[in-house]
Amino acid sequence: MNAPEHDDPFGRDLARMAGDLTPVVDGAAMAGQAIRREKRRHMAVTVAACVAGMVAISAAIGAGGIVYADRQEPLPASTVTATPSPDGAERHDEPVRHELTYTHPEIGEIRHGVPAGWTEATTEGFRYAYPPRWTERPNDQRTFGEMVEIRSDEVVVRVPGYEDPEVRWNGYVESGDPGPNFWPGWVNTGLDGTHEIEVPGADYAVAQVTEGPFYADGRRRSLSVNVHVHQEGEGNHAKVVLNWPGGEDGKRLLREFLGTLSYEAGPRR
């Protein structure tokens, strides 16, 4: 900080009143969120550019059809036609229209246990399970503990030209950093869509659920979920971030997933 240039004593009084108090914030967690959001934004922009390009190509094909094939019906200029992918990933037949509305759905009753066929996993003592055919892999974007990514077998949409063009439903599970619970100073529980949930072995568990347009495919709705958990007895902290399908099926899947969370060792309740 520069030395004060102003010589107005009143200005110095203001600086003194402001003091040197700084808020307790988790800079690493906020950095992680910034990185993830920026990557999502980048992907959304890429998808939008691809769609715009396809619209333009479609329009050109339509115009060309009028000129060079007057016996054929030109393609409607407003139609987007993407090449079907070999694995059956969804193709775009309509222009993407993002419905920019966000809601905070109730998640309903959570029943503890692992649904049949789900795969159980543990990260730094934090237990969870993911649906059949989903996979798990380490992730190096951790901010305070060990982090893994879980991802669906379903390819939701393809984004050509990207290093990993297959966009799937996914989630990040991070656990570690034992000690007194620091989440209450970080998590804003005054936000809509905030639910206190019960997690066995935890003395703090808050889920925040928002349903809105899926960043990679505006025709779909998706659930954005943040879960913050603290293990009882000054244990580990855990954070779960989900990019999850929306609708009733998504909420059912979320309920089942939240029911698998636990910091308890031994057999499941």
Added chain:
Amino acid sequence: MSASAADAVTGSMPVVVGRDLTREAQFTAFAQARTADLVRIAYFLCGDPHRAHDLAQTALERTFRHWHKVADGDPFAYARRVLATARIDTWRRTRKEVLTDDDALVWRSADTAPASDDEIAERDRLVRALAKLTAKQRRVVVLRYLLDRSEAETAATLRVSAGTVKSTASRALAILREELGADGLGGSGREGRS
């Protein structure tokens, strides 16, 4: 909590931006060191702890987006400018709301000791006085007097002329004198009160 995590929470970790680190690692080191300062600035600008948190988050995202351009310069200055020019129109809250919402943030002194009641009371009195200013006046006061930026730096950050900074500051200080003067500034501030 581990020592490293405590550093991350208080934002006291020094900036370690090694060229051999990934872009994400460089940015995370920067954020660990400076996010608390960004939230503090945002709080003085908007007077709402939740909004301050959101503004700081936005500043971090914009900084990361342009990291390839700002990393070798002064990324904190870039982030500060994002804050200073952001929309802060959620300011219009009642005094009660400001005080109630403030519970959402925990504040510490520079020596990491918990903030005393007196420190918080003085800070809050200033925040309420700043609420009487326009957004433009508040930006100037925060940069010029709370962050000790020069007139030229303040003008460059806000992309206005130095004359505009001077005149805006003059009007803002007059309002603040009126707001704060009646109760006195207390402590060492009394001698400087005009």
